[in-house]
Structures are given as structure tokens and as C-alpha cells.
Amino acid sequence: MKHHAVFVCQACGAAHAKWAGRCESCGEWNAIVEEAPSSNAPGGLSAGRSRGGGRKVDFVTLAGESAQAPRRVSGIAELDRVLGGGLVPGAAVLIGGDPGIGKSTLLLQAAAALSTKVPGTCAYISGEEAIDQVRLRAARLGLEAAPVSLAAATSVRDLIASLDRPDAPGTVVIDSIQTMYVDTLDSAPGTVAQVRASAQELIRLAKQRGFSLLLVGHVTKEGMIAGPKVLEHMVDTVLTFEGERGHQFRILRATKNRFGPTDEIGVFEMTDSGLTEVANPSALFLAERSGEVAGAAVFAGIEGTRPVLVEIQALVAPSALGTPRRAVVGWDSGRLAMVIAVLEARCGLVLAGRDVYLNVAGGLRIGEPAADLAVAAALVSAASDRPVPAQSVVFGEIGLSGEVRAVSQSDARLKEAAKLGFTQAFLPSPRGKAQRSSSGIERRDIGHLQDLLAALADPVRSSRAAEVI
Numbered sequence: 001m002k003h004h005a006v007f008v009c010q011a012c013g014a015a016h017a018k019w020a021g022r023c024e025s026c027g028e029w030n031a032i033v034e035e036a037p038s039s040n041a042p043g044g045l046s047a048g049r050s051r052g053g054g055r056k057v058d059f060v061t062l063a064g065e066s067a068q069a070p071r072r073v074s075g076i077a078e079l080d081r082v083l084g085g086g087l088v089p090g091a092a093v094l095i096g097g098d099p100g101i102g103k104s105t106l107l108l109q110a111a112a113a114l115s116t117k118v119p120g121t122c123a124y125i126s127g128e129e130a131i132d133q134v135r136l137r138a139a140r141l142g143l144e145a146a147p148v149s150l151a152a153a154t155s156v157r158d159l160i161a162s163l164d165r166p167d168a169p170g171t172v173v174i175d176s177i178q179t180m181y182v183d184t185l186d187s188a189p190g191t192v193a194q195v196r197a198s199a200q201e202l203i204r205l206a207k208q209r210g211f212s213l214l215l216v217g218h219v220t221k222e223g224m225i226a227g228p229k230v231l232e233h234m235v236d237t238v239l240t241f242e243g244e245r246g247h248q249f250r251i252l253r254a255t256k257n258r259f260g261p262t263d264e265i266g267v268f269e270m271t272d273s274g275l276t277e278v279a280n281p282s283a284l285f286l287a288e289r290s291g292e293v294a295g296a297a298v299f300a301g302i303e304g305t306r307p308v309l310v311e312i313q314a315l316v317a318p319s320a321l322g323t324p325r326r327a328v329v330g331w332d333s334g335r336l337a338m339v340i341a342v343l344e345a346r347c348g349l350v351l352a353g354r355d356v357y358l359n360v361a362g363g364l365r366i367g368e369p370a371a372d373l374a375v376a377a378a379l380v381s382a383a384s385d386r387p388v389p390a391q392s393v394v395f396g397e398i399g400l401s402g403e404v405r406a407v408s409q410s411d412a413r414l415k416e417a418a419k420l421g422f423t424q425a426f427l428p429s430p431r432g433k434a435q436r437s438s439s440g441i442e443r444r445d446i447g448h449l450q451d452l453l454a455a456l457a458d459p460v461r462s463s464r465a466a467e468v469i
């Protein structure tokens, strides 16, 4: 029987009868590669073929003894926490982020930290920069003495030849996966087929030799990790390194993690001598606050396991446009539209014909619905030109009828606020019996959005109802 060659799109997996520059099913360019036809006709394995041949699979129960994967701790606490307690041997981690955000800096610092602990355990492969450039950066970071094995290489075949040995390093950093190429493919480095094939080879080797693989991935203009989406499926952990260009804060976030939580963040500050860990992000995010101004509210949020306080700023201005602008930085624009609609429909606040701008200070991105009430407070304060009382924090989720719902971990939020010197909190009424805590914060229960408007309009009268907890 004659086998015809098949042409498979490396981005979506569609099979074509002949080669084409563009895949008809997903539209990807340069992703179609000739593959050897599989030896089985469709339906082959079970149909027709002799029974037996395959080995019996052993089924086990869900309960059982499995050794916990040992972790390689880098000593950079913010990185280790986001990874779920350190690097896992044999696992692959993809780190994405905008150009110039600090991926190479972070990984060089991690490589230096890891290899200082156990010399010779970390290899840093640079495909983007020459040896001299990496050395210059190391000197700038004061890390030139760290025993990192440095190489500039882009051929995956060369890397496999150097790393496929029993004494392979414990951690391998590839900066970046878009510069690597497999010489059996014709397409240029950085194309979907090359990125996928290179990552596949390196990940296979990492599993086989038990080293932790750290891959740097570029991000496209749309903010996606460049290359096939399959890259994110192939690795065990996907981290994104984000931050605003003008700010010195950098946030490392796990968006996928087979070995740990995905809602954890690590906060860094970019300084002249590299990235430094920020152990207390709230203090940093609130550092530039300027007392009582209208349109600002401090949100007591939770990122991963840590409470983080951040200022939410709103500006409401008369609009010159037929359709007023609603611009958001750091929060979901759909959620802002909802809060505005609830304020208009349930509380009679008029924002039609006025532009609304919302900004989360410090470059943080908030995903928690608990920020609803803080956004509402900032909007009400901006619209009425009355400041939210200084030294107060706000949190709570808003429902469509204007009711304010309880959120999780309110105790942790209050404790963090008290630690930073805040004295009162606008928060949802407690479900059932209120838990007494010793945070010493004056508690302003908000059951409905109208209570918030009343409290902001007349802070003295409504504070009589307040209760210190």
C-alpha cells in the first residue's frame, strides 16, 4: 500500500493533502509542515489489527502514596512563591512579558542565586544577546562572581548534544524560545513551527534528565505569548511579567501552574542594580498618595494569599462627545460599565453626558469583584467632588439591584489596613454574626449602594452608627 505524505498545520493540527503557505482552517502562515504518514489506517489500532500487541495498563485508585516533588528554591522569595514553593525538577516554566520589562534580568538573577547555592547547577543559554552583553548585565547586577554556566547558542541540536548527559545542570534557562531552531525544519526561528518543535525537544529533554527548564517567551502586540497557543499547553507553568513602562514596579503572575496556585503574585521593583523584592506591596502602592482628594478610594484587595492595598482613582468630567468616554486602566471595562449602570439606576447618580476615567494606581491589574465598592466610592466621590474620608479603605461586591455582598477574607483585609494606619473601613454587612477582631478599625457597614452614598455625603451623621471592631 502506498502512503501519501500528509501536511499538518503546526498551529491547529489540521491535515492537508498538499503544502500551502497559509493554513485554511486557522489562517496561520508558515505553519504547515510535511509529516510522515501514520502507519495505521483510520480506526486502525482496534480494528483489524491482531489483538494483543499493546501492554495492559495498570489501573490504580485515587488514594495512594506519591512522593512530593522536591523543589529547587532559588532564594528569591517572590519568585519561589509564585512558582508554588520553588522550581520542580523536570518541569517547564514559560515566562512571558513585554520587551524590556525585565525577563532577562529576573532570570539572570535567579540563575545566579540558584548556582550560588549549589555551584554548577544552572545554565543560562542566551539566544538574543552575545556573551559580552550578558556579562555586562551581570557586572551591573553585581553577579559576575556567580558560578553560572553561560552560553550563547540557538541550535536545539547543539543544546541537546551539550545537555543530554547524566551530569546535566539542575536548571536551564533559555532566553528566548523564539530564537531557538531545529535544523530539520526549513522555517525561520520564531515561526510557529520552529517555536513548537524547539520547545517540544527541550521539554522532552528536561523530563528525561530531570532539570527545570525556564523558557522566556515574547509577547505579541495583543499581549499573547507569541507562537502557537500549544506552547502554553506544553509547559507546566506559565508566568507573566507585567508592569507599566513608566513605573518601577513589576508584577510576576502565574496564569497556569500544575504545581501550585495560579492567583499568586510576586512584586518587584526595578532599580539601578536589578530587581529587588518588595515584601510589603501595599506600602509601595500607597506611597504616592496625596491625602484627601476627591475621586480616590483605597481598595483593600487580596492577591493570592496576600492582602494588597491599592488606590483606585476616578475622574468624572463633562463630555464634549456624543457618546461619553469610559477609559479604564487596571480594571475590567465591562465591570466598570456595570457599576456605573447600577449607580445610575439604583441611586440616581447621573453620569450620562460625562466622561469617566478609572485608574488603578501603581500599575497593578485587579481582577477581584470585591473592588466594585471601591470603584463606586471613587466614582461617587469624583462626581460629587467630595473626598472619601482619608484613612479609610473600601471593599465589597456589588449586585445588579445595588446590594453589596460579602467577600472572602475580610479579616485579612482589615488587618492589613490597620497595619498601614487606616482607621475605618466601608465594607459589606457581615453574614450572620459579625466576627470580632482586634484590628481596631471603625467598621462602616454598607448593605446597599445607597448607604455608601449617604455615608460619603454626610460622614458625621452616619458615623454615629459606626461600630469599632
Ligand code: TYD
Pocket: 097, 098, 099, 100, 101, 102, 103, 104, 105, 106, 137, 140, 141, 270, 271, 272, 273, 274, 275
Ligand atoms: P531586560 O531584562 O533586558 O528585559 P527583557 O529581557 O524582558 O526584554 O530589562 C531591560 C530593562 O531593564 C532596560 O530597559 C534597563 C532596565 N534595567 C534596570 O533598570 N536596572 C538593571 O539593573 C538592569 C539590568 C536593567
Ligand code: MG
Pocket: 103, 104, 105, 128, 175
Ligand atoms: Mg531579554
